[in-house]
Amino acid sequence: MDPSPPPMPLLPSLVLRVAHTAELSPDxxxxxxxxxxxxxxxxxxxxxxxxxxxxxxxxxxxxxxLVGHAALVQRAFLLGEVPQRVGYLEAMGIHPDCQRQGIGRAIMERINHQVAWGYDFGALSTSAAGLGLYRSCAWEVWQGPLSVMTSLGLRATPEEEDGVLVYAPAGGVDLHLSLTCEFRRGDVW
Incomplete structure (x- = not known):
């Protein structure tokens, strides 16, 4: 059950709806x-x-x-050596004709609420284009080393420096520790 409030207009005629993948029709x-x-x-x-x-x-x-979308999926991370249940932000996008009108911020407010209710913390990987939005919504750039857990062990991912951000509403996340994500096809971060 999503703890978010029911859909309601946030900007003139903007409505946010939250659904699990299983609830989305093929259309x-x-x-x-x-x-x-x-x-x-x-x-x-x-x-x-x-x-x-x-x-x-x-x-x-x-x-x-439909003018905007973001998905929050669960991923397993290591914070230092401690396993963490992370809400990972994926596929955040706003229609090009509707950008810079507050839609991304409205989506991020809902995402932050979901992270606070369901995860140890949130994480995402961004390009320079999205950095300003995420930073303005209380997401912080990770400062410590980054790596991915592969079948051959840990592999450092320094190319991701300055692009991985976290949201930890309860605090207690040391941004200077190592952060390790599990391996997956495609981009690991």
Whole structure:
């Protein structure tokens, strides 16, 4: 059960709805994928789509038209050597015609609420283009070493420095510890 409040207008005629992947019809899944392909200018592949499935989808509608999406999926991380249940933000995208109108911020407020209620902390990987939005929504850039757990052991991922952010509303996350994610196809972060 999603602890978020019921859908309600946040901006003139903006409505947010939250649904688990299992509750999304094939038609709405196709519409989400089209939105993400458009938003990421065809730089959104099947692995990226797969990463967004299996969790909660926050959908933003303007007059019944889907204009924004973000997925929060559970991932297993190590914080130092301690296992953590992380809400990982995937497939955050706003229709190009609707960007910079507060839709991303409204989605992130809902995501932050979901993280606070269901996870040890939140994490995401971003490009420079998304950094300002996430930082303005209380997400912090990870300062410690990053790695991925592979079948051959830990592999450092220094190329991800300055692009991995976390949201820890309860505090207690030392941003200078090592942070390790589990391996997956495509981008590991």
């Amino acid at each position: 709405i899944r196709a519409i989400i994928r089209e939105l993400l392909d458009l938003t990421f200018d065809s730089d959104f592949n099947d692995d990226d789509w797969d990463h967004a499935l299996g969790g909660l989808h926050t959908l933003a509608f303007l007059e019944e038209r």
